[in-house]
Amino acid sequence: MTKKNDIVGWIDYTQKYGDRKIRTINPDVQSGSTVLFNHFEDMQLAMDHNYPGVDYGTHGLSTQKAFEEAMCKLENGHISYAFPSGISAITNTLMAFTKSGDEVLLCDNVYSPTASFCHNILEKYNVKITHIESNIGAEIRHYINDKTKLIFLESPGSNTFEIQDISAIVKEAKKANVLSILDNSWATPLFLKPLDLGIDITIQSVTKYICGHSDILLGCATVNQKYADEFSKYFETVENYANPQDCYQALRGLRSLKVRLEAHQKSAFEVARWLDKNDIIETVIHPGLESHPQHDLWKRDFSGASGLFAFTFKKSYSDEKIALFANSLEIFALGFSWGGYKSLLTARPYKRDGEWVHDGKHLVRLSIGLEDSSELIEDLKQGFRVLG
Ligand SMILES: Cc1ncc(COP(=O)(O)O)c(C=O)c1O
Structure with a gap:
């Protein structure tokens, strides 16, 4: 017979070793559904929703809390919540703040599943979706009316890389008491601090650079003080539990994020500048290049x-030729979810909502990983040869 405190596999190291209890440099992965109360009075408090702690696994245990606190500090927010994926962080934030x-x-220019959620789900609940230009600034005032609840931005967009004038948008949004949300997955909080610029909520697909190893799905939303209570109430109601093991991996990713991002940045600039000088390339779409239409905004707001x-070709190649090129690459792998150590390529005749200067052209998007940039350039060079 086991008594209530005799839990199989659980050892009270404090009793066994006192001050010399086992400590590791990283937090434990705490997983579980049942949270134990020390006293029945605590359980009574929980039953009355007055317990000043976590009383159930779906509220997030210590590993999730450690990750959320680290994200909140990096984003300069009031509170952060982890979600099972980046798209889950986006859809839950949109649900939290909209009504019929x-x-x-x-x-x-938002990630296409974000737009699909807006059209397929929010519209079903009588929320009107109005598209705004990807390089918008103060002109947003022409769209704001007394029904406008929120503005959703992605800067730069993860396919077409336009940048929005955050300060000008925030100024108009605040005048009209409209909530602003920004998907900050491209820059991460190391290269852009949206809340410092007046954005109310920032979202990360942690799956990307923060994790950095392409082996988990995780998202995070960080909220300023004004919207924290409303968001917390939503989060505590939906109980959308992120896996503690994934939060542990993300915490581990955070520890090397700065050095990895600097390496990604350096190699990406080297590859982009090489492409920019290549005769078969029409445009290299990289916010850090002076030729980018919103390069000045990038310089003003981003620190990296x-x-x-992405880039486009001067010539219009057939789909078959583009397939030959993509299949000939020996280092660039073919895959969508970017931000990891391995370089990736996607290529397609890109079509997106709204007018776009490169409409219909093959848009080749590169996610530059942690390989040597000279090897990546050699790989592209030999790939271009098959284009003839
Ligand atoms: C800009 C952006 N936001 C959000 C997401 C969704 O992230 P996840 O894959 O973690 O759901 C993606 C995924 O590619 C993305 O590119």
């Missing part, structure tokens, strides 16, 4: 560039 009759202003950018 509201209008959402959605930037044209990550490793994701």
